[in-house]
Amino acid sequence: MRLNSHPSGRHFLQIPGPTNVPDRVLRAMDHPTIDHRGPEFNALAKKILRSVRQVFQTKQPVIIYPASGTGAWEAALVNTLSPGDQVLMWETGHFASLWKKMADKLGIKSEFMGGDWRKPADPAAIEKRLKEDTGHAIKAVCIVHNETSTGVVSDISAVRRAIDAAKHPALLLVDTISSLGSIDYRHDAWGVDVTVAGSQKGLMLPPGLSFNAVSEKAVAASKSSKMIKAFWGWDEMLASNANGWFPYTPATNLLYGLNEACDMLLEEGLGAVFARHTRHAEATRAAVTGWGLEILCSDPKAYSGSLTAIVMPEGHDADAFRKVALENFNLSLGQGLTKVAGKVFRIGHLGDFNDLMLMGTLSGVEMALGLAKVPHKTGGAQAALTYLRDTAPGARRD
Numbered sequence: 001m002r003l004n005s006h007p008s009g010r011h012f013l014q015i016p017g018p019t020n021v022p023d024r025v026l027r028a029m030d031h032p033t034i035d036h037r038g039p040e041f042n043a044l045a046k047k048i049l050r051s052v053r054q055v056f057q058t059k060q061p062v063i064i065y066p067a068s069g070t071g072a073w074e075a076a077l078v079n080t081l082s083p084g085d086q087v088l089m090w091e092t093g094h095f096a097s098l099w100k101k102m103a104d105k106l107g108i109k110s111e112f113m114g115g116d117w118r119k120p121a122d123p124a125a126i127e128k129r130l131k132e133d134t135g136h137a138i139k140a141v142c143i144v145h146n147e148t149s150t151g152v153v154s155d156i157s158a159v160r161r162a163i164d165a166a167k168h169p170a171l172l173l174v175d176t177i178s179s180l181g182s183i184d185y186r187h188d189a190w191g192v193d194v195t196v197a198g199s200q201k202g203l204m205l206p207p208g209l210s211f212n213a214v215s216e217k218a219v220a221a222s223k224s225s226k227m228i229k230a231f232w233g234w235d236e237m238l239a240s241n242a243n244g245w246f247p248y249t250p251a252t253n254l255l256y257g258l259n260e261a262c263d264m265l266l267e268e269g270l271g272a273v274f275a276r277h278t279r280h281a282e283a284t285r286a287a288v289t290g291w292g293l294e295i296l297c298s299d300p301k302a303y304s305g306s307l308t309a310i311v312m313p314e315g316h317d318a319d320a321f322r323k324v325a326l327e328n329f330n331l332s333l334g335q336g337l338t339k340v341a342g343k344v345f346r347i348g349h350l351g352d353f354n355d356l357m358l359m360g361t362l363s364g365v366e367m368a369l370g371l372a373k374v375p376h377k378t379g380g381a382q383a384a385l386t387y388l389r390d391t392a393p394g395a396r397r398d
């Protein structure tokens with residue numbers, strides 16, 4: 001019999017999204033659905049459309065779709081491009097590969113650079129490639145900010161500088177699905193044209209909403225874009241949103257949740273939210289190092305604040321190990337995807353999360369490593385405990 005066939009207590013959902021939905025957000029959504037053409041909804045929508053901009057660190061419009069992140073990827077491409085346009089994409093991992101596959105399906109000519117799933121996008125290589133494109137055939141550069149399959153963060157402001165240094169007019173499209181609300185991200189300051197995001201990670205909501213933050217340049221590009229679009233078209237969304245309405249039935253109860261989630265992030269302060277994620281990521285890496293295991297990301301400057309991908313020792317299957325963690329400790333860990341399937345597991349440490357939730361997670365991982373007979377040193381969880389204790393707000397620093 002499975003030990004945990006009737007688990008009590010909370011499930012530990014430590015995949016890198018969907019993340020744990022906080023009680024405040026759950027309660028906010030537990031509300032009768034209202035008329036989306038009535039005054040109560042109008043007030044809610046006006047507030048959300050304002051506050052969500054602060055989370056993207058933008059003064060530009062943020063479009064909200066009742067869709068998963070994949071929909072917002074498509075919206076970014078079909079609103080800014082025309083069939084046959086060239087785009088430059090960087091292969092950071094599984095999600096960058098899926099975005100490229102989508103571009104190809106849409107009839108966009110995508111060029112993939114990179115391909116090392118352990119490293120971030122290289123701004124110098126992007127600058128060089130754009131300088132070669134003297135005819136400006138490349139219409140957009142597409143980067144995944146935090147590659148969820150690997151835990152590698154690319155430097156978006158450096159990519160912006162690379163585009164500017166090449167004096168190239170390409171748009172900059174960025175996927176922040178697993179970084180928004182977890183890792184510092186600035187749509188305006190970094191000159192991003194379209195930011196793609198989703199509800200189910202740093203925004204602490206269930207899956208079902210996704211976003212496009214759009215620059216003036218992106219909106220201008222949308223006026224001449226010739227890709228076929230209807231549902232994803234920004235024009236009707238922007239026109240309706242300007243007065244606090246949506247052109248079709250919005251996901252009303254998820255919007256109640258979004259309102260609460262934005263309040264929570266802004267009450268804590270974005271700087272504090274990012275610092276909390278950085279600290280938990282640091283503690284997680286202290287545990288991994290203590291176990292003697294290897295972090296997939298090979299560039300410490302690119303370590304992710306929202307998840308850590310860990311390489312399994314040779315001859316051990318990551319999915320068999322994850323099964324042990326789930327069945328014994330009611331702990332869900334992220335699986336390795338495509339190229340790294342079975343070879344890595346991922347710990348999500350993002351969203352509504354605190355020190356003791358992290359310690360529960362890391363203790364579960366350490367116990368499961370032992371049960372699954374994965375070669376490791378004990379004491380990783382202790383290393384994380386020590387780090388958290390020494391960096392706690394009340395720790396004496398003398």
Ligand SMILES: Cc1ncc(COP(=O)(O)O)c(C=O)c1O
Nearest residue numbers: 068069070095148175177178198
């Ligand atoms: C970085 C990234 N991009 C895109 C997606 C796809 O989003 P969705 O599964 O919500 O469609 C995900 C999902 O995890 C992701 O992590």
